[in-house]
Amino acid sequence: ETGVTQTPRHLVMGMTNKKSLKCEQHLGHNAMYWYKQSAKKPLELMFVYNFKEQTENNSVPSRFSPECPNSSHLFLHLHTLQPEDSALYLCASSQEDSYTQYFGPGTRLTVL
Amino acid sequence: SQKIEQNSEALNIQEGKTATLTCNYTNYSPAYLQWYRQDPGRGPVFLLLIRENEKEKRKERLKVTFDTTLKQSLFHITASQPADSATYLCALPRNTGGFKTIFGAGTRLFVKA
Numbered sequence: 001e002t003g004v005t006q007t008p009r010h011l012v013m014g015m016t017n018k019k020s021l022k023c024e025q026h027l028g029h030n031a032m033y034w035y036k037q038s039a040k041k042p043l044e045l046m047f048v049y050n051f052k053e054q055t056e057n058n059s060v061p062s063r064f065s066p067e068c069p070n071s072s073h074l075f076l077h078l079h080t081l082q083p084e085d086s087a088l089y090l091c092a093s094s095q096e097d098s099y100t101q102y103f104g105p106g107t108r109l110t111v112l
Numbered sequence: 113s114q115k116i117e118q119n120s121e122a123l124n125i126q127e128g129k130t131a132t133l134t135c136n137y138t139n140y141s142p143a144y145l146q147w148y149r150q151d152p153g154r155g156p157v158f159l160l161l162i163r164e165n166e167k168e169k170r171k172e173r174l175k176v177t178f179d180t181t182l183k184q185s186l187f188h189i190t191a192s193q194p195a196d197s198a199t200y201l202c203a204l205p206r207n208t209g210g211f212k213t214i215f216g217a218g219t220r221l222f223v224k225a
Binding site (some may be wrong): 004040041042043045048057091099100101102103105106108 | 120132144146153154156158159161197201205212213214215216217218
């Protein structure tokens with residue numbers, strides 16, 4: 001297993017719920033990422049944080065709200081999601097000057 | 113815009129044979145290319161990175177080639193085993209700078225015993 005953990009592993013929520021995904025990395029990296037992976041589609045980069053500062057937001061709807069309190073933790077707050085938001089959400093980390101990313105196991109999200 | 117193409121058709125091979133997966137890219141001249149493995153419902157795992165000045169790289173039963181003229185990388189698994197069954201993703205650096213990566217959709221490999 002990698003040094004990146006994600007909780008919960010599975011989440012089912014209604015469109016009016018509010019939930020949060022959590023990611024923690026134990027690798028001493030200073031960059032963290034959120035990706036969305038839908039069936040048979042490439043990974044879609046959502047957000048990037050370097051040294052706790054958000055450096056990228058790829059036109060993600062505001063119903064997804066990231067939070068990075070420190071270099072080891074990353075959250076994705078979810079509210080009023082749509083069924084099409086159902087996907088595997090992956091967290092990754094890397095050294096800020098490295099090309100290689102280390103992924104967590106993902107959270108399988110189902111929006112009813 | 114950058115585009116990565118991997119065969120969307122699954123590759124089925126017999127145990128012991130060599131599996132060869134293809135990654136083609138357009139509108140870019142990357143300095144390096146990576147391959148990741150992803151098991152169902154799990155995050156991708158880094159396997160190999162090859163730089164533009166390296167024609168070939170090996171790691172145990174894995175071999176990657178990088179042809180910058182053809183804009184293509186080949187990923188080989190020799191003496192394949194059922195445990196090699198997974199989806200293999202090709203990844204390139206994004207051409208907007210920084211250490212950001214774009215991923216192909218992956219090719220599913222099934223190795224039959």
